[in-house]
Amino acid sequence: MVPLSYYLVLSGILFACGVTGFLVKRNIITIFMSIELMLNGVNLSFVAFAAHWHALSGQVFVFFVMVVAAAEAAVGLAIIISVFRTRQTLNVDRVNLLKL
Amino acid sequence: MTPNFYLWMIPLLPLAGAAINGLLGKRFSRQTVSAVALTFCIAAFGWALFVVSKFSGLVLPHVETLAPWLRAGNFQVDFAFQLDQLSLVMLLIVTGVGSLIHIYSVGYMWEEGGFYRFFSYLNLFMFFMLTLILASNYLLMFIGWEGVGLASYLLIGFFFVKDSAASAGKKAFIVNRIGDFGLLIALFLLIKHFGTLNFVPLFQNIASMPVETASAGLLTTIGLLLMVGACGKSAQIPLYVWLPDAMEGPTPVSALIHAATMVTAGVYMVARSHTIFERAPMALTVIAIIGCLTALFAATIGVTQTDIKKVLAYSTISQLGYMFIACGVAAFSAGIFHLMTHAFFKGLLFLAAGSVIHAVGGEQDMRKMGGLRKKIPYTFWTMTAGTFAIAGIPGLAGFFSKDEILWRAYQASWAYWAIGLFTAFLTSFYMFRLWFMTFFGEYKGEPESRAQGHDSHGHDTQVHEGHGHSGVHESPMVMVLPLILLAILSVVGGYVGVPGSLGGQNHFDKFLGPVFRSTAPALNAHHEQPGETAPPEQTTEGHEPEAGHGTEIIFTGISVSAGFLGLFLAWLLYVNKPQLPQRIAASLGSFYHAVLNKYYVDEIYATLFVKPLIDGSTSILWHGVDQGVIDASVNSTADGAREVSDSLRHMQSGNLRSYAGWIAAGAAAVIAYMIWMGTR
C-alpha cells in the first residue's frame, strides 16, 4: 500500500520542477510547458486525496482542471503565435518593449 | 419714561460717510467727497448739540441700549451708549473740533491724491472715537479704542508710498497694541472679579469696596494695567515713541488724532475709571509720577527740535503728561478741563502749522522759516493765540486749566508742582521759540519763486507744492476759518473753569462734579486727600478757607512768571542775540546731542526689544520652526513618498521573467502562510 504522502511528495516534486522551469527557461513555449507540468502535479494530488478520502469530487475537479488547461493552452499558444509574428522571436527576454 | 435720543446715530453718521466715501468715493468729484464727509460730520455735531439742549432734564447716567451683544452665563454685554456730563463734554469736543478739522482738511488736502480715501478714513476715525466716548461698557469702549488705533495707522501711513510713513504707521499700531494688551488684562480681571463690564453696575459694585492700602491689591492691579493701556494710547513713558513718528501723516491728522482726540482717549478712560483709581492710591501715585516724568522729558526734547511739527508733537506728549498728573492726584475734572483747552489750542497750533507749511511750500524746518508774520497774517494771529494759550499767559484758556492742575498737584506733593512748574517754563520757552523762529526775523527759506516741479500727489514730503502760486502765500479761507474759530475758543474756552480764587465759579468743575463725586470713597480725615473727594456740596474750594485762596493766588503768580520768563528767554535767544543758541548748545556738548536725538530712546528700544525679537523670530521661528519643522516635515513626506515609489518602481521592469519571479515569490509566501496556519 502506498502511503498518501508519497503521492503528495511526487506531486510536490513535479510542481517544483514546473516552477523552476517557469522561472529559468527562456523559450516561451518551454515556459508554457512548465505551466502544464505544474498543473499535472496538482492534478495528481487532487486524485490522491480523492482516493484517500473516498470523495469523488476530487476527480471531478481534475476534470475541470483539465478543461481549463486545454482552453488556456489554446489561447496561450495563439498569443505566442501573435507575439512571434510581431517580434520574430520566441525568447522571452526579447519581449521587452515595456522595459523602462 | 427715559427719552431715547438715538445716541447710536451719533457715531453712525460718520460711519455712513466713511462707507460712502470709501466704497464710492473713487468715482466722486472732490466736491462730492468733501460734501459727503462734511455733511455727516457736521450732522453728528448737530445731533450732539441737540442732545445738549435736552440735557438738563435727564436722569443721569442716561443709558440707551441698542442691541444685545454677548451673553455668556451671567456675563452680559450690550451695544449700549451712555450719556453723562463727562461723555457730553467729550462729545462736544470731538464733534466740534473734528468738524472744524474736517473743514480745514478740505482745503489742505485738495491737491493730494487719494482725496476720497483721506476723508473716508477721517470719518471712520470719528465713528470709532465717538463709539469710544459714548460706550456704556468697557468692551464697546475697547472697540472704539482699537478702532481709533486702526484709523490712526491708516492715516499716519496715508502717503503709503513713503517708507517712513508706512513704518511710522506700523510703529504706532504696534506700540499701541502693547498698551492694549495691558488694557485687555485689566478687562479680564474686571470680568473675573466683578462679572460685568458695564459702567453703571460695575462702578456701583466697586464703590462699595474700601480704599486699598496695600500696594498689590486687586484694584491697584487693575488700575495699573489700565494705565498701561493709557500709556500706549496717550503716548506716555514708556510707550510714547510712536507719536513723534506719527507726524509723517498729513497735518490735519496730527491735529485731530494726535492732539485733540485720540491721544486723549487714555485720559478719558482713566477719568471714566476714576472709581477704581480712587480706591487704589498706589496706582494714582504711579500715574502722577509717569505724568510728571513724561511732561518733563518731552518738554526737554521739544526745546531742541527744529521741525515745526515735531516740536508740537513733543509738546502734545508733555501736555498729556499734565493731564495724567491731574488724574494722578485725583483731580479728574481738572484733567478733563485741560483736555478740552488742549484740544482747542493744540488743534489750532497744528492746523496753523499746517497753514505755515502750506504757505512756504512744504518746508517744515523752522530754521528755514522766519519773518512770516507780515506775509501770512491770519495764520500769524491765530497761531499767536494758540501759543499764548499753551504758554499759560493769563486770560487765555491754557492759563486756567494749567494752573488748576498745578494747584491740585501741589496739594498732593510739592514735587509734582515743582516739576510741573519747570515744565511750564520749558513749554513757554519752546513754544515762543517756535513762534519767534517762524514769524520773526528774516525769511531764511528758498527764494520767493519756488517753481520746483513738485509732484503733489503724495509722493513728496508733506504737501502743497506746485500750486502754481509762487512764494509765500496765505491759505485759502476754507483753511483759515477753522483757525479763527479755534483761536476764539482758545481765548474764551477757559472761562468756564475760572477758579474760585480768581473770583469765578468754576462751572466746569461743578458740571463734572456729579460724575466724579458720586462714587468717592469714604473719607478718613486725611487732609491731603485731593479736593474731589470732599463732602459733595459746593465748589471744589469749598473746604478751603480763604487763606487757601491766597496761597493759590501766589502759586498762580509764580506759574505766570514762569511763563513770562520763557517768553523772555525765547526772545533773547532767537530775536535779540541769535548767536547764543549755538554757543549754549556747543557748551552743553554731548548732553545737548543726547537731547537732540531724543535721548536715543528709539535706538535703545531697537537694541533691547526690536532687534532681539526680529533675530529670535528669524532664527527660531522662521528657520527653526517654519522651515525646519513644518516645511521639512511636509517636504520629507513628499521625499519619502518619492523614494518609496522609486524603489518600488523596479518591480515594473518590462522584463517578463522578473514578473514571473515575483509571481513565484508571492506564491511561495502565500503557501508558506497557509502551511503555517494549517499547522497551528
Added chain:
Amino acid sequence: MHLALFLIFGAICVAGAINLLVQSHPINGALSLVVVMASLAVEYLLLGAEFVAAVQVIVYAGAIMVLFVFVIMLLNAGVEEHTKGSRVALLFGVPGMIIGSVLIAWLLLTNSGTGAVAAGALPGAPRDLAQLLFHEFLLPFEVTSVLVLIAIMGAVVLASKPEPLPPPEEER
C-alpha cells in the same frame, strides 16, 4: 507491488520533468512532457481513477501536447539562446522552490500516518463520476463549456493572420 509500480513510474515522471528543464530544444521538452503525462496516467490508475487516467491520455497527452508540438513546428522554434534574464527570477524562484519543495516533502513524510491507499477498491467508475458531474457539478460543467467556446474564439482571433489594411483614403 503497488509500491514498486508507484516508484517506477514516479521515477519516470521525475526524470521526464527534469529532462524538460534540461533540454534546450523545445521539441525535446515537449516529448519528455508527454512521457510525464503518460506515467501520470499510470499513477492515476494505481489510485483507481480510471476515467481520469483515460482523459489524461486522450486530452492532455493526445490533444494539448499535440497542439504544443504543432506550434513548435509551425514557428520553427530553434534551440534556446542564452540571454541575460532577470535576477529576481533566479534569485527568488529557483532556490525558493527548492526550499519549498524540500520543506513540503519533509513535512509530509514526517507527518504522515495517514493510511495507505488501496488500489482498485475505489469508486473511480465513470458511472459514479458522471452522477456527480451532472448532478452536483452541473453548473460548473456548463460554464466550462462556455469557457471552451470562448477559448476557441479567442484562439482563432488571436492567431489569425491580420487582414491587410485598406489603403488610406485621399479624399478625406
